[in-house]
Amino acid sequence: xxxxxxxxxxxxxxxxxxxxxxxxxxxxxxxxxxxxxxxxxxxxxxxxxxxxxxxxxxxxxxxxxxxxxxxxxxxxxxxxxxxxxxxxxxxxxxxxxxxxxxxxxxxxxxxxxxxxxxxxxxxxxxxxxxxxxxxxxxxxxxxxxxxxxxxxxxxxxxxxxxxxxxxxxxxxxxxxxxxxxxxxxxxxxxxxxxxxxxxxxxxxxxxxxxxxxxxxxxxxxxxxxxxxxxxxxxxxxxxxxxxxxxxxxxxxxxxxxxxxxxxxxxxxxxxxxxxxxxxxxxxxx
Numbered sequence: 001x002x003x004x005x006x007x008x009x010x011x012x013x014x015x016x017x018x019x020x021x022x023x024x025x026x027x028x029x030x031x032x033x034x035x036x037x038x039x040x041x042x043x044x045x046x047x048x049x050x051x052x053x054x055x056x057x058x059x060x061x062x063x064x065x066x067x068x069x070x071x072x073x074x075x076x077x078x079x080x081x082x083x084x085x086x087x088x089x090x091x092x093x094x095x096x097x098x099x100x101x102x103x104x105x106x107x108x109x110x111x112x113x114x115x116x117x118x119x120x121x122x123x124x125x126x127x128x129x130x131x132x133x134x135x136x137x138x139x140x141x142x143x144x145x146x147x148x149x150x151x152x153x154x155x156x157x158x159x160x161x162x163x164x165x166x167x168x169x170x171x172x173x174x175x176x177x178x179x180x181x182x183x184x185x186x187x188x189x190x191x192x193x194x195x196x197x198x199x200x201x202x203x204x205x206x207x208x209x210x211x212x213x214x215x216x217x218x219x220x221x222x223x224x225x226x227x228x229x230x231x232x233x234x235x236x237x238x239x240x241x242x243x244x245x246x247x248x249x250x251x252x253x254x255x256x257x258x259x260x261x262x263x264x265x266x267x268x269x270x271x272x273x274x275x276x277x278x279x280x281x282x283x284x285x
Contacts, residue, residue, distance in 0.1 A: 042068035052106035074099040120197035163191035173276040211280035
């Protein structure tokens with residue numbers, strides 16, 4: 001019995017410590033209600049919170065509230081969830097339907113995380129105003145270069161907090177060296193897209209019992225209309241090989257030709273990781 005009690009105490013301590021460690025990721029936000037409009041019928045207010053990233057930056061709008069005492073009506077519209085400009089998530093604890101009795105917290109998104117054994121790095125993204133109420137979500141690659149394709153496009157409906165969202169999932173494949181991922185595809189009426197992470201191709205892997213090593217490849221211009229794709233350190237001889245050629249925008253793979261000249265393995269193209277920029281591996285026999 002004594003050993004069992006010790007085990008339970010130890011287990012409880014571990015759970016408590018784990019909960020505390022998780023709670024440290026979230027911090028309470030400093031907020032206040034700001035009257036937007038008031039008349040004999042009721043009061044319209046905005047919940048304004050101090051910027052959790054930098055107090056010197058503009059405050060952020062978290063909720064809208066309408067209170068009509070004569071009818072016993074008080075409704076609140078929350079703007080919680082992930083916020084691109086904050087690089088984190090606004091969380092509401094307590095009843096979200098009541099006009100009181102809740103707490104607001106901010107949880108920053110992880111810069112890096114491990115998913116299925118692979119490291120993912122959060123990309124720097126922003127909503128760029130295109131025209132009027134239309135915005136494009138643009139993201140930088142891990143080297144800080146902005147992708148010229150929007151991850152998503154949203155249109156704000158009038159002066160409300162409602163949106164029409166168009167998610168461009170295909171754009172996630174246009175990051176070289178890997179693929180961009182999000183945890184959940186946004187709904188068509190969403191105003192935000194969750195954090196975008198970059199998952200690099202595995203440097204080494206075992207497939208069908210063979211070791212495969214990711215090849216470092218790059219395109220090189222030959223002239224104004226032609227270029228070649230070369231990979232370095234291929235096979236035991238660590239030689240450079242040309243795996244593709246492009247003339248006037250039309251590509252032709254040379255992988256089969258190269259494989260016929262390799263004696264210690266072969267080059268494998270994996271389209272499942274990224275159909276736009278497939279990964280090339282050297283499979284050693």
